[in-house]
Amino acid sequence: MYGFCCCRVVIDNNACEDATVIQVDSVNKHGILLEVVQVLTDMNLTIRKAYIASDGGWFMDVFNVVDNDGNKIRDKEIIDYIQRRIETSAGFVPSRRGSVGVMPSEEHTSIELAGTDRPGLLSEVCAVLADLHCNVVNAEIWTHNTRAAAVVHVTDDSTGCAITDPKRLLMIKDLLCNVLKGNDDLKTAKTMLSAPGVMHRERRLHQIMFADRDYERVEKTGVRAVEERSSRPQVNLLNIEKDYTVITMRAKDRPKLLFDIICTLTDMQYVVFHGMVNTTRMDANQSPYTRRNF
Template sequence: MSFSQNIDDEYEKFIRRMNPPRVVIDNEYCKTATVIQVDSANEHGILLEVVQVLTDLNLMITKAYISSDGGWFMDVFNVTDQDGNKITDEGVMDYIHKSLGPDACFTSSVRRSVGVKQSMDHTSIELIGSDRPGLLSEVSAVLTHLKCNVVNAEVWTHNTRAASVMQVTDEKTGGAITDPERLSMIKKLLCNVLKGSNKSREAKTVVSHGVTHTERRLHQMMFADRDYDRPRDEASGEKQRPDVNVVNWQDRDYSVVTIRCKDRPKLLFDTVCTLTDMQYVVFHGNVDAEGPEAHQEYCIRHVDGSPVKSDAERQRLIQCLEAAIERRVSEGLKLELCTTDRVGLLSDVTRIFRENSLTVTRAEVTTRSGKAINTFYVRDASGCPVDAKIIDSIRQAIGQTILKVKGSPEEANQAPQESPSRFLFGGLFKSRSFCNFGVVKSYS
């Protein structure tokens, strides 16, 4: 660490001691949600860190008010659990206080870095390349052949590109893989799989012992890969996209971003993550996701203090936000697998998908106490509707009680719908009362 970085860290600690963060969790003044208020000294990235803590707990953010003018940051969130209930678990509330309160380290520059914390429990593998049917099956087959067990993984596909962050362990030791020659072989073989026969787009494999925040890293990887660039024929196609608009508010020297799309879990994290990594600062924001649609409004400036400067910058920001929203859209039939974990399980399951002409559009792989808990979103590789008979055949091959279907093939064959209407940004400044968020008392 350089001398200047040491000075910056010490300055951050001083500011934190003088202005310790404050977290208030209230279950009384809103009938339908728990209200969480976070006050802290302001700095770039703090909003993302707060949202990240809440979404990592699988909390649903139904409303949010954001204000960070000057040197102070203040956020108010209405949150529920996944069943729509208030947060009453003392363990969860204590974790929020510890993660965001005076004793937290979320303002540390080290915490905000990605992939800097070392782990000997597993080896992290980052993959990005051109998407194609059977890709996950091929990748997992290579890892099985190399005596690696996939304990955690997340796979996203978007705009012909596929990205994944995987955590693997050595089959024999159950820990991280440390042999440099073996790591080099893993990287080489996986990169060959990712390249396939496509020489026009780059494929990349990174192997390390670093611990990353998987979802933020996936956003960064796909952003760096420019997955937001669309072919001209697709850009003018009929597929309905999220409604994103960016205008400059000249009187106040802000750019105002408005987003309206179908609501889903972690949508707020996805948009805030993208704005942060594109070096924009959110000064004011208003989020409403109580219905089937989510409405988001942000007043932003670039970190250099300027609003959006050109039409080209505006178009790029719109494209990047659209991509951030679409990456996690779960197109396809949802399949959930729960069974005892073993080496080669992911390879066997995805091979069965491939042999039945199904392609994985998104996947979440986790291992808890020796149990594999995996979620796959699959579609027919040829673009045809998913055949219910094929799903029945796959379930018989894997196990009826092991693999469960969420929804129906008919529902999966319907294209996702977004609203074409636009959310007017002017409503953001009509009222800044906490009553809009179910808070009627002062937190002073």
């Protein structure tokens, strides 16, 4: 089910000397900031600056973006496409998100995995899928802090269609779960079959890793551990009036950083009401004003 909300997108190449300015005005709705940032990330746009204001019933964000080469977006077709994508994503926000079940589509079956990372894990997973006559259409795999998560889309290698046989689906799930457990898994391995298209794949990986508590730090020793500690982002929290928590962050800039931060805050039940993002050649500075979504 989808609900419609008014949304207006203005894309301007004259307002800033070295970036394309995208302004989004919309009726405020939970999750709308993540929807917009997700579209910009999917379009491989780099967000150099952002101004966020979504208190009350109205949402207004301004993003200064460039392409992969650091240039303004000049192609009118691309500009029109960005505008349509944002208006569609921000204007129609699903009322249900993240439901999972044994519901393969006609195109492929989506498999979600979570377990302990170890050398050779990906090879073992692929070997099991090959033995079960599954063709991997595409996959994305994340590892962090000894944990691993993946979303894999597969089809039957003889028909090229989604796998619909319940017994075969159960076998795939059980065998992959055994691989993920390994010999000394201290946490429960998980394998799920879900409906593709229910959620953005990278958004889903964020949720899987968060549910698996990958943020629980595993302390390391040695020279590499010292280097990692010295390069960690600087994060500070300050509680101010009106029940806001101001989070100031400074980190090495990289692609998709803002998307990852918004996903993390959303998973932790925080809503960004105001904020500013500013990047330089090396660093990214962000200061969102947040509240718990209770």
